Amino acid sequence: MSTDTWSRLPPEIAIQIGYHNVDDAQTLRAMRLVSHEMRRASTEPLFSVLGFYKEEDLVQCSQLLRDTPALAAAVNTVKMSIPLTGLSYPMLPCLRNVEEVHWSKNDPWDSKIAQAYMARIFPSATRLVLQDITFEHPSKFPLFLALCNPLRALDVQRCGSAFPELVFVPKHVALNVSQLRELTLVANSGLIKLPTMSSPGQLNLPTQLRTLKLLSDRDFIDVHIDESRDPCHLLMSILFLRSSASSLTQLTINPHSSTRYVNMALSNSASACPSLTALTQMTFHVGSLGGDTYASEVFFASFTANTMPRLITLRFVSRIQGEDDEAGWFSHLFQSRAGELHAESLHIKFPSLQKIVWSFRAASYRYGTTGIIPERARAAEYREAMESGLLRRLEEVGMGDVERLRSLVVIEWLDPMYRPLN
Numbered sequence: 001m002s003t004d005t006w007s008r009l010p011p012e013i014a015i016q017i018g019y020h021n022v023d024d025a026q027t028l029r030a031m032r033l034v035s036h037e038m039r040r041a042s043t044e045p046l047f048s049v050l051g052f053y054k055e056e057d058l059v060q061c062s063q064l065l066r067d068t069p070a071l072a073a074a075v076n077t078v079k080m081s082i083p084l085t086g087l088s089y090p091m092l093p094c095l096r097n098v099e100e101v102h103w104s105k106n107d108p109w110d111s112k113i114a115q116a117y118m119a120r121i122f123p124s125a126t127r128l129v130l131q132d133i134t135f136e137h138p139s140k141f142p143l144f145l146a147l148c149n150p151l152r153a154l155d156v157q158r159c160g161s162a163f164p165e166l167v168f169v170p171k172h173v174a175l176n177v178s179q180l181r182e183l184t185l186v187a188n189s190g191l192i193k194l195p196t197m198s199s200p201g202q203l204n205l206p207t208q209l210r211t212l213k214l215l216s217d218r219d220f221i222d223v224h225i226d227e228s229r230d231p232c233h234l235l236m237s238i239l240f241l242r243s244s245a246s247s248l249t250q251l252t253i254n255p256h257s258s259t260r261y262v263n264m265a266l267s268n269s270a271s272a273c274p275s276l277t278a279l280t281q282m283t284f285h286v287g288s289l290g291g292d293t294y295a296s297e298v299f300f301a302s303f304t305a306n307t308m309p310r311l312i313t314l315r316f317v318s319r320i321q322g323e324d325d326e327a328g329w330f331s332h333l334f335q336s337r338a339g340e341l342h343a344e345s346l347h348i349k350f351p352s353l354q355k356i357v358w359s360f361r362a363a364s365y366r367y368g369t370t371g372i373i374p375e376r377a378r379a380a381e382y383r384e385a386m387e388s389g390l391l392r393r394l395e396e397v398g399m400g401d402v403e404r405l406r407s408l409v410v411i412e413w414l415d416p417m418y419r420p421l422n
Contacts, residue, residue, distance in 0.1 A: 047071045051079040058082065062091045073097055078122065084110040092121050100127035100153070109133055111140040118147040126179075127153035135161050138191040145194075146175050153182035158217065158229075160189030180206040183240065185231040187217035193233055209244035213252040219285060220416075221365070230257050238269045245274035254285035255299035256292075267295070267302045275306035282308070283315040290329035291319075297337040304340070304349045311350040315357040317414075320386065321364045322374025327389035334397060342398040356399075356409050358390055363416035371416030378421070387411050 052058055065072040075095050079102040090113070101122050103114065118125065128148050135141050138161045145151060175195050183206065196204055214231040231237065234257070241248075255266055284300060287293045318333075320326055334341055346353060363371030376382040391405050400408060413421040 047074040049077045049079070050075055051081070053081045055082055058091055062093070065095070066093050076100065078102070079104065080117070081105055083108055084113040089113055090116050090121050094123065095121055096124050098122045098125055100129070101125045102129040102131070103133055104129070104131040106133060109135065111136055111144060115144060115147060118144070126150060127182075129155040130159050131155075131157045133159045135159070135192070137161055137163055138193065141192050142175055142195045150176045150179040152179050154180065155182075155184040156188055156192065157184070157186035158188065159192050161191040164191065175204065177204060177206040179208070181209060182211040183209055184211075184213040185236075186213070186215045186220070187229040188232055189229065190233055194236060196236065196239060203243075205239055205243035207243050208247045209240065210247060211250045212240060212244065212248055214240075215252065215254050215285065216256070218256075218287075219254055221371070234265055237266065238273075241270075241273050245276055246278060248276055248279050250281045250283075251276070251279060252283040252285075254287075254296070255303070256285075256287055256295045267299045270299055270303035271305045273303065273306070276308050277310065279308050279311050281313045281315070282311060283317060285317045286333075288319045288321070289326060290323075290332065293333070294336055297334050297340070301337045301340050307348065308350055310352055312352055313355045313357060314350060314353060315359060317359045317361055319361045319363055320374075320377065322362065322376035322382065327385045330389040330393040333390075333393050338397040341394065343400050343404070344398075346399070357412060358409060359412050359414050359418075360386060361414045361416065361418065362421055373415055373421065377413065383413065 050061065052061070065075075072093055072095055075098055077100040078095065078098055081102075081104045084106050085108065098121075101118070106114070125148055128145065128151065135144075141159070141161070145154070177194070214237055216231060217229050231254075255270075257266065284296070286296050339345055360377075362373050362377035364374045365371045390411065391402070391409065394405055394409065395401065399405060415421045
């Protein structure tokens with residue numbers, strides 16, 4: 001596209017092009033060199049997301065933002081992965097338009113410094129992501145969350161506490177969750193808990209969640225079932241599902257806990273959960289194909305006992321490893337609860353159901369990694385055998401004949417991090 005063409009574009013269209021490439025800094029930088037018009041259009045998207053991965057990043061960016069208030073006003077999301085030490089004490093100017101802050105792998109972590117950032121630099125943030133953070137004590141976690149007021153979105157993954165609570169702390173933290181709409185919990189220590197009580201005898205639960213994701217570290221790294229960490233404490237999972245039953249529109253869950261009694265308790269409580277009347281999409285992690293899927297199947301039967309009248313898309317996620325005889329393992333799929341996948345049962349549970357997506361997540365592991373893609377998962381012959389095996393099993397359990405399955409079931413292939421696998 002020529003420079004003259006760019007100059008004739010309406011400004012709002014040019015900015016849309018810039019935001020379409022918001023995650024591609026290299027492209028945005030190239031756009032800035034095309035023309036004055038594209039420079040203006042790409043500046044805001046380029047500075048809308050800032051990442052700090054070493055202390056030098058703070059030093060370089062701090063002066064630029066102070067000298068150019070327009071750039072500071074464009075910042076919407078900040079990603080902080082720097083060590084939190086005295087050297088990294090807040091030096092950025094106040095970024096009042098920042099809505100979302102990511103804290104990831106900050107080693108060492110210092111809650112005092114992080115709190116100073118939230119209070120002074122990001123005072124308007126309402127969306128918070130915490131990944132691989134080790135808090136000094138369990139109480140530091142809710143106290144940190146309380147700095148986002150109101151809290152609208154929270155994503156907590158693989159977080160823990162260095163020590164149990166050794167000092168006196170208030171039992172109740174004034175955390176405003178009334179506007180919390182999105183909650184993701186993945187493989188967190190049992191010491192990391194959202195405060196469910198605002199005062200003695202007074203529940204403090206999100207009642208208007210739209211999106212809820214509850215996953216374990218088995219969904220990302222290869223760990224033994226007895227060593228894996230659940231998304232959060234069992235009681236919290238149950239409370240979140242119940243308190244937002246009428247508002248949830250999207251749910252992602254792996255119900256297979258590392259502890260047998262938790263599996264039993266979760267399944268028993270699931271049947272008593274109020275009907276999810278607003279739910280339109282549900283993603284259900286079954287587990288490894290050929291592995292122990294019994295607990296997941298029992299939970300699915302209990303959890304869907306009540307009708308979900310608006311559910312349109314039901315997604316199952318199975319991990320596959322590229323083994324020679326893997327297609328033969330489909331005979332065990334929902335072996336203990338085959339009737340749950342029968343067409344009549346599905347119609348009763350989900351009268352608005354339009355699509356069933358079966359996701360094959362291709363991941364073979366070396367201990368402690370996020371997984372690698374098995375070479376066979378890219379081979380057309382292997383994929384054809386796996387897809388045929390799945391459809392054959394679904395026909396066996398009465399989901400429908402071949403023609404019906406072709407119109408209802410969509411099969412997708414994912415890499416270890418749940419991205420499309422070509």
